[in-house]
Amino acid sequence: MKILITGGAGFIGSAVIRYIIQNTDDSVINLDKLTYAGNLENLIKVSDSNRYFFEQVDICNRTELERVFRQHQPDSIMHLAAESHVDRSIDGPSAFIETNIIGTYKLLEVARAYWQGLDEMRKQTFRFHHISTDEVYGDLPHPNENGQALKHLFTESTAYEPSSPYSASKASSDHLVRAWRKTYGLPTIITNCSNNYGPYHFPEKLIPHIILNALHGKPLPIYGTGDQIRDWLYVEDHAHALYQVVTKGRIGETYNIGGHNEKQNIQVVKTLCTILQELRPQEARYEDLITFVKDRPGHDRRYAIDASKIERELHWKPKESFESGMKKTVQWYLDNTIWWQRVLNGDYQLTRLGETNQE
Structure with missing residues (x-):
């Protein structure tokens, strides 16, 4: 199979490409604009493969998208290209609207025209x-608000209620994908994942930001009281899940992908400090660098994924525990x-982004 992956030089996209090249016989076309978070060094381990191809293209450039489809004739699309940092979306939402909504629309239209021109056999498998x-x-x-709250989880049928410009733009793109399925019959599948972490993570995100600040002896900033809860998913586990979905998932379905690791942000930071103290010991404690800062606007309190559907239907579940994944991540940053x-x-x-005051 030949898979076109958008955003393949990013954190999750590059993990997917590494997984496919290293574990399957499939070919990959990596289509990436190479914005600030796109980094071809993420793919050094696989870039010399004769099954890997790179195209520096903006998904908003329809003409170039059409050329790539004509030239490479992909069998499937994995659309990961997106602006993804909540804090950046607070400071400058326009890039999120352009890439996540307009870019997804243009990709859908090019993919639809391409799919409609395929022979019946390829059309059925696309x-x-x-x-x-x-x-x-x-x-x-x-x-803290409800003692039974941990029983509440996001399922594939949970209603959308995005809080930030980032999540609103992703919700919009999800709706477009479903509409192209229902209106035009385009064979689409959607996955919604929890917070990823692991190697090659751009350091504006919490975990690499904390690791690098700690190594530089800088304050470790925690929003509010640090009691916000996230479900943490090791990126290589996510890459495996995404491949299962694109090859075995049912058309028109949504699959939630989670790590079964709900942790408060303060717990995450303290865990990182403990691992750093073990792997890179120093006299002054890393934990003493923890600093509580003003919370960001519209900060969601808790995310939690019910990933039972993908486990039941596609036989996927994460291999890494929170502890093993975090230790691998810290070691990677120390080694790289x-x-x-x-x-x-x-x-x-x-530095911190997203400090825009609420009106």
Whole structure:
């Protein structure tokens, strides 16, 4: 199979490509604009494969999309290209509207025209797999508010109630994908995942941000009181799940993908400090760097995924526990200083975004 992956130089996209090249006989076309978070160094381990092809293309450029489809003739699409950082969406929502909504629309239209021109056999096997987030569902009751709150989980039928410009733009793209399925018959599948972490994660996100701040002796910022709850999913487990979905998932279905690891942000940060103290011991405790900062606007209190459907139907469940995945992640950043030093030598510094005040 030949799979076109949008956003393949990003954090999750590159993990998917590494998984496919290293574990299957399929070919991959990596289509990526190479924005600030796209990094071809994420793919060094597989970039010399004769089954890997790279196209530097913006998904908003319809002409170039049409060329790529004509040239490479993909059998399936895995759409991961997106602006994804909530804090950035607060500071500048327009890029999220452009990429996540307009870009998805243009990709759907090009994919639809391409799919309609396929012969019947290829038409039957074609898939458009749209990768989304659990943030489209809004937030869940917090145990501080309701002692039974942990029983509430996001399911595939949970109503959408996005809180940030980022999650609203992803919710919009999900709706477009479903509409193209119902109106035009395009064979689509949607997955909504919980918070990912692992190697090659751009350091604006919580876990790599905390690791690198700690290694630089900088404050470890935690929004509010740090009691926000997230379900954490190791990125390589997610990559395996996504491949299961694109190859075995049912057309028109939605699959929630979670790590079964609900943790408060303060627990995550303290776990990282403990692992760092073990792997890179120092006299001053990393935990003493923890600093509580003003919460961001519209911050959801709790996300939690019910991933029983994908386990039941596609026989997938995460291999990594929270503890094993976190230790692998910290070790990776300790072993790959050249990668993150190059990132920090670019436009991004270890600074906070998304401090826009609520009106």
